[in-house]
Amino acid sequence: METVAPRRDYLNADYGVRSWLLTVDHKRIGLLYLGSITLFFFLGGLFALLIRLELLTPGPDLVSADTYNKLFTMHGLVMIFFFLVPSIPSVLGNFLIPMMIGARDLAFPRINLLSWYVFIVGALFTLFAMVTGGVDTGWTFYTPFSTMASNTNVIPTALGVFITGFSSILTGLNFIVTIHRMRAPGLTWFRLPLFVWAHYATSIIMILGTPVLAITILLVGLERAFHLGIFDPALGGDPLLFQHLFWFYSHPAVYIMILPSMGVISELITCFSRKRIFGYGFVAASSLAIALLGFLVWAHHMFVTGMSVYAALIFSFLSFAVAIPSAVKVFNWTATLYKGSVSFEAPMLYALGFIGLFTIGGLTGLFLATTGVDIHVTDTYFVVAHFHYIMVGGAIMGYLGGLHFWWPKISGRMYPETLAKVAALILFIGFNLTFFPQFVLGYLGMPRRYHVYPPEFQVLNVMSTAGASILGVGYLLPMLYMLWSLRYGALAGANPWRATGLEWTTPSPPPTENFPQTPVVTQEAYDYEEFPLQEVPVV
Amino acid sequence: MSSHAAAVTHQHQFDDAAQQYEASALGMWVFLVTEIMFFGGVFTAYVAYRSAYPEAFGHASNHLDLTWGGINTVVLIGSSLTMALAVHASQIGKRGTLVTCLLLTMLLGSVFLGIKAIEYADKFHHGLVPGPAFHYQGADAHQAELFFSLYFAMTGLHALHMIIGLGGLAVLVRQASRGRFSPAYHTPVELFGLYWHFVDIIWIFLFPLLYLVERHT
Numbered sequence: 001m002e003t004v005a006p007r008r009d010y011l012n013a014d015y016g017v018r019s020w021l022l023t024v025d026h027k028r029i030g031l032l033y034l035g036s037i038t039l040f041f042f043l044g045g046l047f048a049l050l051i052r053l054e055l056l057t058p059g060p061d062l063v064s065a066d067t068y069n070k071l072f073t074m075h076g077l078v079m080i081f082f083f084l085v086p087s088i089p090s091v092l093g094n095f096l097i098p099m100m101i102g103a104r105d106l107a108f109p110r111i112n113l114l115s116w117y118v119f120i121v122g123a124l125f126t127l128f129a130m131v132t133g134g135v136d137t138g139w140t141f142y143t144p145f146s147t148m149a150s151n152t153n154v155i156p157t158a159l160g161v162f163i164t165g166f167s168s169i170l171t172g173l174n175f176i177v178t179i180h181r182m183r184a185p186g187l188t189w190f191r192l193p194l195f196v197w198a199h200y201a202t203s204i205i206m207i208l209g210t211p212v213l214a215i216t217i218l219l220v221g222l223e224r225a226f227h228l229g230i231f232d233p234a235l236g237g238d239p240l241l242f243q244h245l246f247w248f249y250s251h252p253a254v255y256i257m258i259l260p261s262m263g264v265i266s267e268l269i270t271c272f273s274r275k276r277i278f279g280y281g282f283v284a285a286s287s288l289a290i291a292l293l294g295f296l297v298w299a300h301h302m303f304v305t306g307m308s309v310y311a312a313l314i315f316s317f318l319s320f321a322v323a324i325p326s327a328v329k330v331f332n333w334t335a336t337l338y339k340g341s342v343s344f345e346a347p348m349l350y351a352l353g354f355i356g357l358f359t360i361g362g363l364t365g366l367f368l369a370t371t372g373v374d375i376h377v378t379d380t381y382f383v384v385a386h387f388h389y390i391m392v393g394g395a396i397m398g399y400l401g402g403l404h405f406w407w408p409k410i411s412g413r414m415y416p417e418t419l420a421k422v423a424a425l426i427l428f429i430g431f432n433l434t435f436f437p438q439f440v441l442g443y444l445g446m447p448r449r450y451h452v453y454p455p456e457f458q459v460l461n462v463m464s465t466a467g468a469s470i471l472g473v474g475y476l477l478p479m480l481y482m483l484w485s486l487r488y489g490a491l492a493g494a495n496p497w498r499a500t501g502l503e504w505t506t507p508s509p510p511p512t513e514n515f516p517q518t519p520v521v522t523q524e525a526y527d528y529e530e531f532p533l534q535e536v537p538v539v
Numbered sequence: 540m541s542s543h544a545a546a547v548t549h550q551h552q553f554d555d556a557a558q559q560y561e562a563s564a565l566g567m568w569v570f571l572v573t574e575i576m577f578f579g580g581v582f583t584a585y586v587a588y589r590s591a592y593p594e595a596f597g598h599a600s601n602h603l604d605l606t607w608g609g610i611n612t613v614v615l616i617g618s619s620l621t622m623a624l625a626v627h628a629s630q631i632g633k634r635g636t637l638v639t640c641l642l643l644t645m646l647l648g649s650v651f652l653g654i655k656a657i658e659y660a661d662k663f664h665h666g667l668v669p670g671p672a673f674h675y676q677g678a679d680a681h682q683a684e685l686f687f688s689l690y691f692a693m694t695g696l697h698a699l700h701m702i703i704g705l706g707g708l709a710v711l712v713r714q715a716s717r718g719r720f721s722p723a724y725h726t727p728v729e730l731f732g733l734y735w736h737f738v739d740i741i742w743i744f745l746f747p748l749l750y751l752v753e754r755h756t
Contacts, residue, residue: 107562109550228692245583
């Protein structure tokens, strides 16, 4: 290895724990998030592993019914609130949005650091609740079970989720202001990378939805502590009001998880097809359309609650309408591939995997939006399979694809390409083996959230558990080889993918101030036709 | 921290003071949007139960004291006036007036909370606090309890915002008396003004909804 005097970058600008814990650099905060959510991902994965092991056999052998209830509750809580919701926005969004728009930092760097601390405090509350006995309400906290019946740690868990919500709100606020006010000269709205558009739409959901979750969770906590009666039928309260308020956030939250991933996919597809995106305006607008329509469909989680038939019809119709902007994205990505110079580097494998899995997840969503079918499969493994195709097959595939794509920028090193391709393949196979059988199980009538099942379902459950262990290997691999690459990976250079975008015009890893001087933008995003594939030596 | 009023500086991520101001103002407005959604949850619950139990809510609302509520409304609107005057004083650079107006706003805010405390004590005294001690003369005791649950949840959240506001005012008074603000830089006063008016507006909705609409005796 050559020994030249190291260039100053954001990683070696300062050393020591304090320089990390008190940093206001958006890139370092992104890495703080990366570390914390990776820990939570493996914790949530551990719960999933125990669930799948229990379901290997029809009988109750590994854990008791009570423990099983706690396991699926904590799996859901950890994966949703402490991994999926913050994943792409807080790690990649934090790192990349200022660089993509040619800014030195987010608009409010100290609020950005605060949001990480808020996240950690919320996480500690939830961890405390888990260590001291766990919680068994399901991640949905349905009343009146959560307020009157459950004798587990509902309040500390709810408090943890409440607090973490503010981290999400602050991140969304920061992104919106940054995207409005901090764009480099010449970077008009329609020259923005689609990753930025996707995060703009996500931030709108974060600021409009999360406060409603906060007040709802607060009411559950108060109801449990002081018995207010707001969700208690005995006092004239209505448990369904809880479900309406809860899903008003928690359905849009699905789009908080998937929209950033869609933003990543737009970047990957264009770069590895060497083509401008097909229908830029439509892809950008579809993010906003998904965000806005997403707020109007929440009651499709409640078709079996005895709600009005007419309301159900409208919510069913609106849920179908969400398919339109989603399909716009999928069709435009595939149209971008058409006649492109497609190459299959690891990030592209994730992107292609995303398109296939998201399509299956999205189409089965239409089954569930159909009220008649929904009644047949409500609370079965069909629903479980559907949302795992969106969240794991969609959101996590996009997250890993993005992490690979920008890893050279983040770390300055390349990951081992062959190993990464193998990992992407393992993940794709493992994922489908885990969750496709669950569609069948659900259709055949296996209900979710039980630790026992009739013996005729065993074959499909064994397949699912086998798939989960393959999936586990697939997740461990990137973590190991990325850590390895930090020291032994080949030096990346400023732009290893020959990608467009301002973040690739600055060295890897970038200096603390991102750009020596504020860049001026004169071109649309994704101008790959004009962009040489071979690196032009910098004089 | 620069204590010299003339030195208009901006943080490193901004190109100039104007960009910093625009970003801060937009940030405050976005924050207020999140606050509207936050209160929106309890307002939704209120609307749902008010329309489900109009009679019971009408009877229960009669237990709220119109006089105290009315006085408090005037006090709070008065505090919005002094806050607006404070913003104006900071724009034209009158340090003394600014400090006085901020202190007046604090005073009126505290009077509001004091009166609220009297009202809460009165409810406590008459057994109108939801829970095991709830004691209500009337046919729809359960639904009345629901009304008082919402009453305490809504006015309690509002009062919490007032208390946070008083803390913010204390910081502003300290900074203003040290000459931190000038006609060129008074963003914190202006943005805090937005917050204070927002908290006011919440009360402007709470007062008629809880105290005035369809009272039955």
